[in-house]
Amino acid sequence: MHHRGRLVPVVHGEREHRSPPHAVPGKPVAGQFLGPIVRYVDAGTQSYRGLKLSFGRRAATGLSLAGNYTLAHCVADTDVSGGFSQFTGGYTKPNDPSFDKGNCSQSRTQIANLSVGAQTPRFGNAALRMAASGWRVSGIVSARSGSWLTVTTTRDIAGTGITPQRVNQINADAYGNRSLDNYLSAAAFAAPGPGEYGNHVNNSIEGPGFWTVDMALSRLVSFAATRQLELRLEIFNLFNNFNWGNPVTNFDAGTFGRITSSAGDPRIMQFGIKYGF
Numbered sequence: 630m631h632h633r634g635r636l637v638p639v640v641h642g643e644r645e646h647r648s649p650p651h652a653v654p655g656k657p658v659a660g661q662f663l664g665p666i667v668r669y670v671d672a673g674t675q676s677y678r679g680l681k682l683s684f685g686r687r688a689a690t691g692l693s694l695a696g697n698y699t700l701a702h703c704v705a706d707t708d709v710s711g712g713f714s715q716f717t718g719g720y721t722k723p724n725d726p727s728f729d730k731g732n733c734s735q736s737r738t739q740i741a742n743l744s745v746g747a748q749t750p751r752f753g754n755a756a757l758r759m760a761a762s763g764w765r766v767s768g769i770v771s772a773r774s775g776s777w778l779t780v781t782t783t784r785d786i787a788g789t790g791i792t793p794q795r796v797n798q799i800n801a802d803a804y805g806n807r808s809l810d811n812y813l814s815a816a817a818f819a820a821p822g823p824g825e826y827g828n829h830v831n832n833s834i835e836g837p838g839f840w841t842v843d844m845a846l847s848r849l850v851s852f853a854a855t856r857q858l859e860l861r862l863e864i865f866n867l868f869n870n871f872n873w874g875n876p877v878t879n880f881d882a883g884t885f886g887r888i889t890s891s892a893g894d895p896r897i898m899q900f901g902i903k904y905g906f
Contacts, residue, residue: 673707673726675733691750696743703736721791721826731831732777738835743770763851768844768867775836775875780818780829782880787826795827796820796880803834805886812837812876813886820880837873839892841866859903869896 679701686694706726722728746767752758780803781793797819805811813834821827847861874890 673705675703675705675707677701677703677733677736691748693746694744697741699740701736701738701740703733704730705733706730719791721794728826729831731779731833734777734832736777737773737775739774741770741772744768763849765847765849766844768842770840770842772838772840774838777832778834778836778875778878779831780813780834780878780880782820784820784881786821786823788824793879795829795831797827798829809873809888811886812888813878815880815885818880834878836875837888837892839872841870841872841893842868855906857905859905861901861903863899863901865897866894867896871895
């Protein structure tokens with residue numbers, strides 16, 4: 630599936646020539662009234678290819694299963710979310726959109742989901758019916774590969790006024806030992822020379838993956854014919870898995886390559902009671 634003709638911001642380096650009131654052309658004081666010009670044009674391409682597999686089993690005997698798996702690849706030279714960006718959100722090279730070609734930042738190579746549900750039967754024995762009937766348990770397993778990242782600098786090395794700019798990648802392996810303190814290797818990158826653009830490919834580094842398990846346990850107790858009491862326990866991130874956030878990709882930062890944040894929440898438990906009549 631190909632998408633063409635997106636409205637994207639193209640930022641030009643020249644200044645807007647507009648004479649403000651009481652300003653004399655050529656005088657430094659006039660500079661405070663001038664700024665970059667953003668022009669939205671119909672340009673750019675995106676290409677997406679994906680394979681999705683899914684399965685399901687109905688709860689014929691109290692057990693239900695459903696799941697899906699997606700393998701995808703998305704490439705774009707116009708990675709725009711659809712909103713109107715600020716002037717720093719345009720092409721790195723306004724006259725060469727292909728310079729920004731890379732993986733789509735919102736794309737995930739692999740995504741998998743599995744949901745399971747089970748319910749205990751209504752037992753004939755009075756004691757079993759009281760203790761074990763009406764229990765419901767359900768769980769959801771979600772996993773996905775990491776997002777796509779770019780190593781940049783906030784310095785205007787190319788002298789265009791457009792930032793951030795990409796750096797040079799001098800080692801094909803951009804990763805360190807993939808730990809919290811050394812996920813990306815600083816030795817794999819270097820600043821370009823003055824007036825030059827970096828050769829690092831846009832969105833070419835894959836960040837850490839993500840997975841979590843959520844579970845719910847409930848019991849439905851009936852009173853007479855029209856009254857019900859539901860007890861419910863919900864646990865999010867059942868195994869309290871610590872999902873890593875993305876590493877710092879600002880090459881100028883002292884924490885470059887380190888992971889300083891988490892993705893998602895720690896284990897959360899909540900309990901509820903619902904009475905129906």
